[in-house]
Amino acid sequence: MSQFTIHSIQSADAAVKPVLEGSLKKYGFVPNLHGGLAEAPTALKAYIELTSLFDQTSFSPTERQVILLVISVENHCTYCVAAHSMIAKQMAKADPAIVDALRNGKPLPDSELDALASFARAVVKNRGVVCGQTLDKFITAGYSRAQVLEVVLGVAFKTLSNYTNHIIDTPLDTAFQAEAWDAPAQCSSQKCA
Incomplete structure (x- = not known):
């Protein structure tokens, strides 16, 4: 109980x-999520501002959703995976096969988007310590050094919401129910600190 x-x-x-x-x-x-963040007005305002800034990056709407979904899956955030699955499909018009692959941690059918997903996943998994080979693969796929930092912005933005959802136990909105997602079983056994 929250x-x-x-x-x-x-x-x-x-x-x-x-x-x-x-x-x-x-x-x-x-x-x-917005209603929960409203408990701390500065946190809600920061989230909304980070949303706006991330929307201004050089990434396409689909690429932004790839980044946000990868981060949310990696952080086991059931709320954000459901929300961004819906946003990716309905607002960004992303290919449902890409969304399904992201939700299941599978390689993407598009090599450029797969390189983006792999890089974003590495940033989260390794807490920003990304080896040269991973970085080189991202750049070789056609992404820029500026986009490396835009991925980091996405990680900061999504970490705020992922961690908030974990702590406040945000109930999934009706609008996102069709995309409900369960974190892998090993994640649900984590103990509270």
Whole structure:
């Protein structure tokens, strides 16, 4: 049982009501993640700002969703995997085969996107310590040094939401239920610190 409240526009601090109203306008509902982050207005504002900054990177909408899905799968975030699976398919118009491969940790049918996914996964798994060979493969696939740092931005952005969802036990929104995802069994046996 979570000790946190998923705030509505009405129950949120006055400082974030306009932010939640923006979420309602953008998505047609206030995502539970946003309502949970509203407990700390600066955290919600940071998340929204990081979302905007990540959307301004040089990556295409599909590439951005590849990055965010890989990070969420690697961090075992059931909420974000479901949400970004839906966003990838419906908003970014990503190939469902790519989304399914990402959700299952399989190689992608597109070699360039697979290099992107492999690099993002390595950044998360190795906490930013990425060997030269992995970096070289990413650059050889056609990505730039600037995009290396844009992946790091994606990791920072998604880590904020992944960790928040773990801590506050964010319930999955009805809008994302069709893409519900279960973390691998070995992840559910982790002990709380």
